[in-house]
Amino acid sequence: MRIAMANDHAGYQLKMQIKGWLEEHDHTVVDFGTHDEEGCDLSDFVCPAARAVSRGECERAILVDGVGYGSAMIANKYRNIFACVCQDPVCAELSRQHNDANVLCLGGKLIGPVLAMAIVKTWMETDALTDKKYVRRRDKVVAIDAERTTEVE
Numbered sequence: 647m648r649i650a651m652a653n654d655h656a657g658y659q660l661k662m663q664i665k666g667w668l669e670e671h672d673h674t675v676v677d678f679g680t681h682d683e684e685g686c687d688l689s690d691f692v693c694p695a696a697r698a699v700s701r702g703e704c705e706r707a708i709l710v711d712g713v714g715y716g717s718a719m720i721a722n723k724y725r726n727i728f729a730c731v732c733q734d735p736v737c738a739e740l741s742r743q744h745n746d747a748n749v750l751c752l753g754g755k756l757i758g759p760v761l762a763m764a765i766v767k768t769w770m771e772t773d774a775l776t777d778k779k780y781v782r783r784r785d786k787v788v789a790i791d792a793e794r795t796t797e798v799e
Contacts, residue, residue, distance in 0.1 A: 647673050647674070647705050647706065647770075648673070648674045648676065648703070648704045648705050649668055649673050649674065649675050649676070649704060649705070649706050649707065649708060650675075650676050650678060650695040650696075650698045650699055650703075650704040650706070650707035650708075651664070651665055651668075651675055651676065651677050651678065651695065651707065651708050651709070651710075652677075652678040652679065652680075652691035652692045652694070652695035652707070652709050652710075652717070653679070653680060653691060653709065653710040653711060653754070654680060654686055654687075654688040654691065654710075654711045654712065654716075655680060655682070655683045655684055655685050655686055656710075656711055656712035656754050656755055657709075657710030657711045657712065657752070657753075657754035658680060658681075658682060658683045658710075658754075659683070659754065660710050660752065660754040660759060660762055661677075661708075661710045661754075663759050663762070663763070664708055664710070664752075664762065664763070664766050665677060667763060667766065667767075668708075668766075668770075671770075673770075676695075676698060676703075676704055678691050678692075678694045678695040678698075679691045688711050688716050688717065688720065689720050692709055692711075692716075692717050692720040692721055693720060695707050695709060695721075696720065696721040696723075696724045696727050696729075696749065697724060699721075699724075699726065699727060699748055699749060700724040700725055700726045700727055702726075705748070706748045706749065706750070706770075707721065707729075707748070707749040707750070708749075708750045708751075708752070708766065709721060709729070709749060709750070709751045709752070710751075710752045710753075710754050711751070711752075711753065711754065712753055712754060712755040712756075713731075713753035713755060713756055714731040714732075714733075714751040714752050714753035714756070715731055715751070715753075717729070717731075717749075717751040718730065718731050718749070718751040721749045721751070723795070724795065725791060725792065725795040726748075726791065727748065727749055728745060728746065728747045728748050728749065728787070728791075729747065729748075729749035729750075729751055730745065730747040730749070730750065730751065731751045731752070731753070732750060732751070732752065732765050732769065733753070733756065733757055733761075733765075734761070734764075734765065735764045735765050735767075735768040737765075738750070738765045738766075738768040738769040738772070739768050739769075739772050741769065742768075742769055742772035742773065742774060743772055743773070743774060743775045743780070744774075744775065744780055744783075745774075745784065745787070746774035746784055747769075750765070750766070750769050752765065752766075
């Protein structure tokens with residue numbers, strides 16, 4: 647799977663660990679940066695990563711900032727992006743099963759590397775449920791997304 651990754655300075659170390667695991671498991675990582683721990687603006691890196699998923703150039707994205715919510719807020723501005731913040735494996739599983747989330751946002755200041763890797767593994771290995779009620783609910787969200795967001799330039 648082709649995975650976009652982005653981070654700010656607070657998420658750099660955790661992103662690098664996740665990136666290594668993804669590559670060890672034969673995923674292709676497109677790293678939009680940042681590439682160090684110098685202070686930076688999160689949107690400079692999240693926007694191109696979200697755009698890549700929105701356009702279908704990457705299948706999913708994993709974004710790491712201080713608490714995760716900044717990345718989610720930015721990414722969800724793009725059409726076809728369904729970003730979630732997960733702080734435990736249960737949330738990761740449900741975000742994939744029920745919502746078919748395609749962008750995972752993590753808080754590098756809030757969760758340690760062991761928990762983060764459990765979240766990533768669960769999120770990457772869980773498929774969306776195909777029961778009619780979940781498909782119906784997801785279709786409604788996709789329709790709202792198409793109505794309320796604009797195409798990516």
